[in-house]
Amino acid sequence: QIDSARLWGSIHETAQFGATQKGGVRRLTLSAEDKQVRDWFRKACEDAGLEVHIDALGSMFGLRKGRDMSKPPVGIGSHLDTQPTGGKYDGILGTLGALEVIRTLNDAGIETEAPICVVNWTNEEGSRFAPAMMASAAYVGDFTTDDILSRKDAEGVTVGQALDTIGYRGDRPVGFQKLGCFVELHIEQGPILEAEAKTIGVVDSGQGVLWYDGYITGFESHAGSTPMPLRRDALATLSEIVLAMEAIAKKHGPKAVGTIGEAVIANPSRNVIPGEIAFTVDCRSADATIMDALDRDLRAAIAEIATRRKVEVKLDLVWRKAPTHFDPKLIAAVENAANTLGYSSRRITSGAGHDACNLNTVMPAAMVFVPCKDGISHNELEDATQADCTAGANVLMHTVLAIAGV
């Protein structure tokens, strides 16, 4: 059993780095607050006897030796960055839960056959830089390191510059740390476990993701003197697109979601009809066929709206992540650990994307979910109980021991 109070203490100690007034955390990737939590985490790993190395994208790897160093390490961990209005658990539970596993094994004097590697992946959230799960995507070869280093945030700062600013551009190439498999503990970020009163979600799959950048070009004109029929209003156009995305996602029932999270009017003014708007689209399904349908339906809807309103709409796909099917053996190991420990559980699909989904494309991976209050995440009110977090970390530890061998 892990040390529940110690895990809970480190979650709340690190929550001070970027703490918001509403009790959440604002710790955008590679920000000054991210540096604070990284410094804390590096020291904690070193104090736990791990050998810490950092790769060219700032991901942090803390290695605990195994008896057989020819075996590839079992990877565990998650991320410490948050959304602009994020919570105290998303990513943090999985990273500090992994640290807690190491501390517990140390305290109990348990050696494993294979080594164990604790990982903090850079920019899982994808809020400051796109795509989400950026560093793990580069790790599995979906993007080159140079491509990722040149990505820019809204202020034009590149990933490379941001890494240098906080001193976290590491000396190891991306991929230097080989892993045999990866297990990630995370809050569910959805309402299912809580509704069914299950303690553990045995994650067997994850939704695929489509991310688009959109751009509307209408025509700026006077709000008072331009007759309604002559308008080419970029915001009215966006409004139809938002409602179309919503209707398209709803059409597929619980099997799809669609969101417009960002929309910026160029040179806004109260008495000017909006002429240009940049926006982003996030839509998802666990079913690849439905993902294709979402793409097709969205493009068709936009084409119709643009033609009718005589505006131009550009829609660029900037990221496509296929649905995830986790490794059957690892899924069974997680389920087995939950059963052994006497926790109620159910199989579940992840609505959110996770680094484990990327890693699963090149190695066996799996995830452990615990409930979060009202299914709320990406919100400062995100909440989870100490008991559930503890249960999740225990399942993670027992899964690791089963894989690594004692």
Place this chain on the structure above:
Amino acid sequence: QIDSARLWGSIHETAQFGATQKGGVRRLTLSAEDKQVRDWFRKACEDAGLEVHIDALGSMFGLRKGRDMSKPPVGIGSHLDTQPTGGKYDGILGTLGALEVIRTLNDAGIETEAPICVVNWTNEEGSRFAPAMMASAAYVGDFTTDDILSRKDAEGVTVGQALDTIGYRGDRPVGFQKLGCFVELHIEQGPILEAEAKTIGVVDSGQGVLWYDGYITGFESHAGSTPMPLRRDALATLSEIVLAMEAIAKKHGPKAVGTIGEAVIANPSRNVIPGEIAFTVDCRSADATIMDALDRDLRAAIAEIATRRKVEVKLDLVWRKAPTHFDPKLIAAVENAANTLGYSSRRITSGAGHDACNLNTVMPAAMVFVPCKDGISHNELEDATQADCTAGANVLMHTVLAIAGV
């Protein structure tokens, strides 16, 4: 006849202050660019022999003596500030056209019975500070000077601070310069004169204006893991409001317009459902009964949308300007001047608001419109011909001579 080349020259000379790449002007009120054009204008007025004074809100008054100084001056002018993506004519034609009238009278050695006062009103556009036609509204007593001085822009800078920064907080109290009447030359900013091939619009009325500040509070949550039916999406809510405003305005045919020009998502992120949005509404009609209907219909639509989507929407009326009915005698004087000069003309309603609409509440006022290309305004592509601008200034001059007496 005014000096067409001189008028055209001063329009294009001052267009350099805040010139944009697309050939427009970005000269927000009380900005550094506004100071440049004000300095230019003050010198031009003084060179034309006017006595220039500045009031506590930065409005500039240049007085030309009349034979009978017991008579109140005939006010002419407009504004030199522009929209963020504004044109070279909106306001500028009326201000520099007034200056050109003075220069022409000087050249011809014409004295008038009543004095003439050229005015540049501060913040007509209402883009940086609300409301529009701010200084003329204070002049007629709709707002106190202190109230206006404390209004803030989006960065939190007050009108008072902005005036001090550019050195245009004048030493005269608002209202110090009495006027007997006011005549304003302006581009139409709509498509009617051009479509009917008329040179002069004799403005007999102006639309009333309703300005609102709106605020939507939904709930931020994860774009991937929040099922569609559980969402309280602030942007989907705004989208319905935008389309409702459009439908309500269209219902009243050509007699109403409605626009949402500004909308800002708080803490936007690609994979977060928008939780809070601030927006503004501008809706107008020349018919007070329709204005009431617009207000009623908009509030009813918003209430229905908010209830159905389980979000909160606040809608605050921040400005209500009643429809304008200009002075019949001055309207006739403008019409007469157009006829005498042989320009084709028609009566017209102003879609936009103007300082003359404010002044009309306390003194006789009227306006002269000239066509602008495709009715486009509040756009960098705003355009007008030299011939039409010249015609408008000639009508202004002959109207002034008729009122002031030669």
